[in-house]
Structure formats: structure tokens, C-alpha cells
Amino acid sequence: MISFPLLKQSIKANKNIWFIITVASSLMLMTIVFVTGNLNVGELRDSFSDTFVKSEIESEIRKNSINAYIEVNDTVNTIYPQASNLYDLSSATLFVYSAYVDALHPTPKEAAIAEIQSQSTPELAEFAAGVASAIIDRYEVELPSSETLLDFKVQFVTDTIVANIGQDIDENTIALIQALSTQIIELYADTNSLTTVQLQTISSTFTKELFVSKIDAETMILFEENDFDIDRINSLVSSSLIQYIALTNSGVESDDAISQISVSILSQMPSEVTDSLSEIIDLNIDHLVVGTIFYKIAGLLLPLVYVIVTANSLLAGQVDSGSMAYVLSTPTKRKVVTLTQISFLVMSLFVMYLIILLSGIIAIQLVNNPNLMITVSDITILTIGAFITMFSIAGINFLTSAWFDKSKNATGLGGGISIFFLVSTILGLLGSEVIPTAIRIDSLNFFNYFSLITLYDVISVLEGNINYLNFAILIFIGSLCFAIGHLKFNKKDLPL
Amino acid sequence: MNDIEVRRVTKDYGYKRGIFDIEFVVKQGEIFGFIGTNGSGKSTTIRHMMGFSKPDHGTISIRNLDATTQATDTKKWIGYVPGEIAFPELESGEAFIESQADFWRLKNFELTNRLIEIFQIDLRANPKKMSKGMKQKTAIIAGFMNDSDILILDEPTTGLDPLMRVKFLQVLEEEKAKGKTIFISSHLFEELEHLCDRVALIRDGHIVSIANINEIKHPQEREFKIEFMNADNYQRFLEEPFHFDRIRPDQNQVFISVDRLDIHQFIVKLSTYDVKFFIEIKYNLERFFKDTFNYQERVGIEL
Numbered sequence: 001m002i003s004f005p006l007l008k009q010s011i012k013a014n015k016n017i018w019f020i021i022t023v024a025s026s027l028m029l030m031t032i033v034f035v036t037g038n039l040n041v042g043e044l045r046d047s048f049s050d051t052f053v054k055s056e057i058e059s060e061i062r063k064n065s066i067n068a069y070i071e072v073n074d075t076v077n078t079i080y081p082q083a084s085n086l087y088d089l090s091s092a093t094l095f096v097y098s099a100y101v102d103a104l105h106p107t108p109k110e111a112a113i114a115e116i117q118s119q120s121t122p123e124l125a126e127f128a129a130g131v132a133s134a135i136i137d138r139y140e141v142e143l144p145s146s147e148t149l150l151d152f153k154v155q156f157v158t159d160t161i162v163a164n165i166g167q168d169i170d171e172n173t174i175a176l177i178q179a180l181s182t183q184i185i186e187l188y189a190d191t192n193s194l195t196t197v198q199l200q201t202i203s204s205t206f207t208k209e210l211f212v213s214k215i216d217a218e219t220m221i222l223f224e225e226n227d228f229d230i231d232r233i234n235s236l237v238s239s240s241l242i243q244y245i246a247l248t249n250s251g252v253e254s255d256d257a258i259s260q261i262s263v264s265i266l267s268q269m270p271s272e273v274t275d276s277l278s279e280i281i282d283l284n285i286d287h288l289v290v291g292t293i294f295y296k297i298a299g300l301l302l303p304l305v306y307v308i309v310t311a312n313s314l315l316a317g318q319v320d321s322g323s324m325a326y327v328l329s330t331p332t333k334r335k336v337v338t339l340t341q342i343s344f345l346v347m348s349l350f351v352m353y354l355i356i357l358l359s360g361i362i363a364i365q366l367v368n369n370p371n372l373m374i375t376v377s378d379i380t381i382l383t384i385g386a387f388i389t390m391f392s393i394a395g396i397n398f399l400t401s402a403w404f405d406k407s408k409n410a411t412g413l414g415g416g417i418s419i420f421f422l423v424s425t426i427l428g429l430l431g432s433e434v435i436p437t438a439i440r441i442d443s444l445n446f447f448n449y450f451s452l453i454t455l456y457d458v459i460s461v462l463e464g465n466i467n468y469l470n471f472a473i474l475i476f477i478g479s480l481c482f483a484i485g486h487l488k489f490n491k492k493d494l495p496l
Numbered sequence: 497m498n499d500i501e502v503r504r505v506t507k508d509y510g511y512k513r514g515i516f517d518i519e520f521v522v523k524q525g526e527i528f529g530f531i532g533t534n535g536s537g538k539s540t541t542i543r544h545m546m547g548f549s550k551p552d553h554g555t556i557s558i559r560n561l562d563a564t565t566q567a568t569d570t571k572k573w574i575g576y577v578p579g580e581i582a583f584p585e586l587e588s589g590e591a592f593i594e595s596q597a598d599f600w601r602l603k604n605f606e607l608t609n610r611l612i613e614i615f616q617i618d619l620r621a622n623p624k625k626m627s628k629g630m631k632q633k634t635a636i637i638a639g640f641m642n643d644s645d646i647l648i649l650d651e652p653t654t655g656l657d658p659l660m661r662v663k664f665l666q667v668l669e670e671e672k673a674k675g676k677t678i679f680i681s682s683h684l685f686e687e688l689e690h691l692c693d694r695v696a697l698i699r700d701g702h703i704v705s706i707a708n709i710n711e712i713k714h715p716q717e718r719e720f721k722i723e724f725m726n727a728d729n730y731q732r733f734l735e736e737p738f739h740f741d742r743i744r745p746d747q748n749q750v751f752i753s754v755d756r757l758d759i760h761q762f763i764v765k766l767s768t769y770d771v772k773f774f775i776e777i778k779y780n781l782e783r784f785f786k787d788t789f790n791y792q793e794r795v796g797i798e799l
Binding site (some may be wrong): 321 | 591
């Protein structure tokens with residue numbers, strides 16, 4: 001169904017422009033891959049990410065460590081009066097009790113309880129008697145030596161505090177309270193009185209010890225990816241707490257102190273700016289440059305020129321000049337002419353894109369950069385998509401070439417439509433979602449609705465979900481145009 | 497047998513342009529001339545014979561195949577030289593001839609080579625750089641190379657120098673001798689007059705008349721112009737029983753028509769007069785069509 005002499009003629013007539021466009025497009029793609037791969041567009045993103053993400057993480061660590069400290073310090077301040085009272089009471093009871101025992105009093109326990117009760121204020125008398133009774137009971141059981149007496153008292157006070165806080169407290173808090181009570185009482189036993197600064201030191205020491213162990217595994221991985229190891233976190237926590245304590249002690253409100261200490265770069269900027277900066281950090285520049293800039297615009301432009309010129313030269317150009325008469329004056333059917341020319345146009349485009357694809361793959365292999373976000377499979381699907389898009393546009397140009405007898409009409413309409421699509425895509429790009437909001441002109445997105453090229457959705461392709469329906473529509477439009485062109489050329493009068 | 501039959505073919509392009517009710521046949525072995533001014537409809541008629549355009553009305557058949565619907569089948573008999581010379585975009589005339597040979601699946605290049613020799617053409621040139629004459633010769637070779645039985649030639653001598661024109665007309669004579677049917681269009685009367693068996697004149701899309709060249713070359717009556725030495729002889733001659741077409745008393749001239757059977761008698765009569773000169777006024781194709789056209793104008797045939 002095709003004429004080989006005609007095919008040969010078409011190849012000879014169009015080989016130069018085909019060759020030039022194929023080489024130019026291939027070199028363009030290779031250059032773009034080299035540039036994105038070697039200049040390392042990723043570095044820019046990484047430096048953004050270094051600056052912003054690390055600043056955010058640091059700020060989070062500071063804020064969280066201070067909040068943890070506040071919680072601990074609240075607990076300390078609650079526990080301290082109770083603990084000191086209980087400790088004093090325990091010491092007094094055991095002192096009185098020991099005195100009665102030494103004086104061989106027949107009932108030293110009751111005597112000691114009675115004395116403690118009598119020394120207390122009337123409101124606390126009953127409570128003091130209860131505590132005295134409890135510690136004497138426990139003393140009589142455990143009988144601590146003079147070396148273990150302190151530990152015994154600490155243990156007793158801690159147990160009492162824990163017993164007093166009630167039932168609805170979780171184990172972690174109980175453990176926290178136990179640990180804090182122990183520390184407070186040990187220190188109190190030494191000094192008989194604790195200053196606010198001493199209490200703050202207990203809280204901060206405690207927070208530091210606890211903070212790293214409370215970070216969950218997932219967060220820890222994120223921290224480590226951004227170079228936040230345990231030492232760095234600990235030192236951040238220490239410095240945050242030191243700053244916080246210093247600020248609050250000098251009269252700064254707690255919230256103000258927190259925001260002063262945990263300030264990040266992003267939190268200093270207006271939200272519009274931070275949004276667009278985050279977008280830039282998220283922007284995949286390889287996808288934008290190779291996918292959209294090359295495959296939807298630059299890489300379509302040259303083949304588009306080829307299609308406009310060649311589709312015209314295959315029919316309308318030859319009818320206009322009259323050279324078609326030589327083919328049709330031989331026993332060559334018109335439908336053989338159209339089928340041959342369609343085959344040539346589609347096959348030449350196919351081979352063109354095959355070579356572009358191979359060039360792209362070679363470039364990716366040569367660049368050999370693991371940070372390059374464009375893979376061989378990406379580029380393969382992108383090229384197939386570009387070929388399908390160009391098939392559709394080739395159909396339109398073939399239709400006008402078959403329809404009109406004058407070259408200028410065929411290229412005027414077919415080429416005009418094609419260029420309009422491309423220009424709409426370029427304008428539409430400036431308003432499309434691949435462009436960061438900072439430089440996007442939303443209203444230009446409107447143009448995307450007027451371009452056939454919009455159906456070639458490189459973003460979806462690169463994200464891995466190929467829109468088969470769009471490709472089917474492009475193939476359908478192309479095939480329909482080829483079919484109408486074929487029928488029209490077979491029926492029409494030729495001015496030869 | 498008629499190789500080409502054009503029956504009442506009309507193609508109306510509007511504004512009185514087109515061809516209207518064209519009817520003629522070309523017999524096998526005949527050279528049929530088609531004459532008309534530029535824009536008279538010659539190429540349009542040929543376009544329909546080649547099946548490039550579809551007539552509004554009427555039919556054209558080539559050896560009983562419909563030239564429109566069975567165009568491809570008729571091409572196996574047809575060699576065509578188009579009026580507009582534009583070649584496919586190939587690097588040389590040679591490549592073009594080879595490509596055409598491919599289309600024809602031509603194996604025998606004897607005729608091609610002979611034509612190249614006759615026309616002394618260097619086919620290595622790029623078609624775009626060829627002179628008009630070279631292009632025309634290349635187109636003629638492409639049209640003739642398949643040794644087709646029917647040749648359709650649209651103004652084939654355009655651009656040829658006089659010497660080449662003569663050579664080309666000789667080639668046509670040879671082809672005719674081989675039994676080819678030739679349809680040739682031209683706007684030059686003398687070219688067709690010497691070559692053709694019959695000639696059709698087309699004017700404003702209508703066929704004015706079809707002339708049989710044989711009848712024009714050998715008319716029933718011959719026309720003579722005679723000038724006498726003096727008025728006496730002139731006056732005396734007017735008494736003779738001849739058919740006087742026109743007289744010029746002040747110049748002693750007469751124009752007379754003589755039946756070809758009476759020529760001898762006429763010369764004998766004339767020898768008795770003092771004659772300054774006498775010449776035969778040749779009847780030719782141009783005059784034939786002019787007369788036909790004037791007659792049609794006079795009797796008011798609507799064209």
C-alpha cells in the first residue's frame with residue numbers, strides 16, 4: 001500500500017532538514033541533561049534545605065527542650081515543699097523515737113507519736129501523727145544502720161509523696177516524680193534548705209538527661225539526616241536551658257524567652273515568603289528543566305518546525321509547484337501517495353525521537369550523578385509522550401497539507417495552529433503549578449486550555465502516574481486528521 | 497478505435513472561467529492538436545484527461561476506461577508532459593529520471609538514452625539551476641521514457657530553442673510512425689499545422705471548431721492575387737467568368753478563387769494578359785479558424 005519510489009523521493013527531499021533537526025534536538029537534550037546533572041542543580045536545593053530545614057530543626061529542639069524544662073521545673077516546685085516537710089518530719093520523728101528507745105521507754109513509738117503530735121500545729125497534728133506512725137512502723141521493720149539511715153528516709157519520703165498524688169497518674173510521671181523527689185531530698189538532707197537556683201539546676205539537669213531519650217526513632221532519623229547527632233542535640237538543649245533560666249531569672253516572661261531563644265530563619269519572615277521558599281526547597285529542578293522546559297517546549301519546537309515544513313512539502317508543496325503531476329502521471333494511486341507520505345512523516349518522527357531518546361540515555365549515563373532526578377525510564381516515557389504529541393500535531397499539518405492546494409495556506413493554517421499551541425504552552429507554563437508561586441502568573445494558566453500540548457502531562461508522567469486517556473486522545477486526534485487528510489486528498493481536484 | 501473520448505465535459509470555476517461542453521475524440525495513431533490562447537482552457541481540459549480533476553458534467557474515457565474514476569489504470573498507457581515544469585526536490589535531473597523510472601518499474605532505457613542524446617542534455621545539473629529549455633527537455637524525457645502508447649503533451653515546445661523544437665517535432669513524427677496516439681496543446685498555429693492530423697481550437701472554454709489539416713492543406717479552391725500591367729488588361733480580365741473575391745481598380749489588382757480542377761484553364765487564360773505578378777494566397781490553419789470564428793460571430797452562434 002505504499003510506493004517505495006515515492007518513499008525514496010520523500011526521504012531524499014527531506015533528509016537534510018530531518019538530520020539537522022534531529023541532531024539539534026539531541027544535542028539540546030544532552031546539553032540540558034549535562035547541565036542539570038553536572039552543575040548540580042541539587043546543590044542549590046541542598047543549600048536551601050541546609051539553611052532552612054536545619055534552622056527549623058534547631059528551633060524545634062530549643063522550644064521543646066524549654067517546654068520539657070518548664071514541666072519538670074513545675075513538678076520540682078510542687079514536690080519541694082512536700083518533700084522538705086516530710087523529710088523534716090521524718091528526721092524529727094526518728095530522733096524522738098530513738099531518744100525514747102535509748103531511754104528504755106516501755107512504749108517508745110506511742111510516746112514519740114504523741115510528742116510529734118503535740119509539737120505540730122493543730123491543723124497538721126493528725127497528718128504528723130500519721131506520718132510518724134508510718135515511718136516508725138517501717139523503721140522497726142527495716143532497722144536501718146546509721147549509714148543507710150539517709151537512704152531509708154529518702155525512700156520513705158519519696159514513697160509517701162507518690163502515695164499522696166493519687167491514682168490517675170501514669171507510670172512515666174510517677175517515675176519522674178520518684179526520681180525528682182530522690183534528688184531533691186538527697187540535696188536537701190545535705191543543706192537543710194534549697195534555693196530557687198538549686199531547684200532550677202535540678203530541673204535543667206534532669207531535662208537534659210531525659211530529653212534525648214524521649215525523642216522517638218523516626219524523628220531521630222530525620223535529625224541525623226540533617227546532621228543533628230546526640231551530642232549536638234544535648235549541647236543545644238543545655239544552651240537553650242541556660243539561656244532560658246538566665247532570661248526568666250532576670251524578669252523576662254516565659255513565652256517571650258521561648259520565642260527569643262527558639263527563633264528560626266523562616267519564623268522571622270512573612271508567611272507568603274516562607275511558603276514560596278518552602279516551594280523552592282520542594283521544587284524538583286531536574287523535572288522542571290528536562291520534563292517541562294525540554295520535552296514540552298524546547299524539545300517540541302524543532303520537531304514542530306520539521307513537521308510544519310515536511311508535512312507541507314509532502315503534499316501541498318508538490319501540488320502547488322506542480323511536481324505532484326510526475327508521480328500521478330505514473331500508475332500510482334492517490335491513496336498510495338497519501339499512505340506513503342503519512343508513513344514517511346510518522347516514521348521519520350519516530351526515528352527522530354528514537355535518536356533523541358538514545359542521546360538522552362547516553363547523556364544520563366555519562367553524567368552518572370545519583371542526585372539527577374531524571375532516570376532512563378523517565379526519559380523513555382517522556383520521549384514516547386513527546387512522539388505521541390508530535391504525531392497529533394503532524395496529523396493537523398498533514399490535514400492542511402492535503403486540504404489546500406497552496407503551500408502558503410497549508411503552512412499558514414497548519415503551522416499557525418501548531419505554533420499557537422506551542423506559544424500557548426509557553427505562556428501557560430508561566431501560570432502552571434510547576435512554577436513556584438513567587439514567580440507564577442496564575443492568570444496565564446488560562447492559555448493551557450487552548451493548547452493540545454497540555455494533554456501531554458509531563459508532571460504526571462514524572463510523578464509516575466501516566467494519564468493514558470490523554471495519550472489516547474492525542475493519538476485519536478492525530479489519526480483522525482491523517483484519515484481526513486487521506487480521504488480529502490483522494491477526492492479533491494488537483495490543479496496540476 | 498478512439499484512444500481518447502471527451503464527451504460534453506464541463507467544469508465551471510465561476511466568473512465564466514472553466515471549460516464548457518468540451519467534446520472531441522482522438523483516434524488511435526492520430527496526432528491531435530489543441531490550440532488556444534493562455535487561459536482558454538487547454539490545461540484544464542488536460543487536467544481532466546489526466547484524472548487530476550473531476551468534471552461537473554460529462555465523461556472522459558481513455559481506451560474505454562473512465563479517466564476520472566479509473567485514472568490510475570489509464571496511466572499505464574499515458575506518457576505526460578505537464579505544462580507547468582516543477583520537479584520533485586531531488587539533487588539532479590538524473591535522480592529525477594531514475595525516480596520516474598522507479599515509478600514505471602522501467603527496465604529498458606533505450607528510448608531514454610536516445611532522447612538524452614538527441615536533446616544533448618546534461619542531466620547531472622540540479623533541477624533548480626536548470627534553464628527553462630533544460631527543464632523542458634527533462635520533462636519531455638520523463639514523459640516519453642516509458643514508451644507509452646498515448647502521449648499527452650501540454651505545450652511541450654515552450655522554452656525550446658528553434659533547433660531543439662525541430663528535433664522535438666521530428667521525434668514526434670517518429671513516435672507517430674510507431675503508431676502512437678499524440679495529444680498536443682500549443683498556442684502556435686504553424687507548429688500544429690505541420691504536425692497534426694486534426695486540430696481543435698479552444699476559446700474561452702469552448703471548442704470553436706475542429707479542423708482537418710488535410711482539408712486545409714488541400715483546399716477545394718485556391719485563392720490568387722493578380723496585378724496587371726495596365727488598366728486595359730485589368731478591365732478586360734474583369735469580363736472573364738471567374739469568381740472575384742475582391743478588386744482594387746486603382747492598383748489594377750484582383751483577388752480570385754479558383755476551383756482546383758480549373759487551375760489549368762485559369763493559367764492558360766492568364767497567359768493572354770500582361771501580368772505584372774500573380775501569387776497564390778495560401779490557406780492555413782489560422783485563416784481557417786479566423787474564418788470559422790468570423791462566420792460564427794456573423795450568424796450569431798452563442799459561445
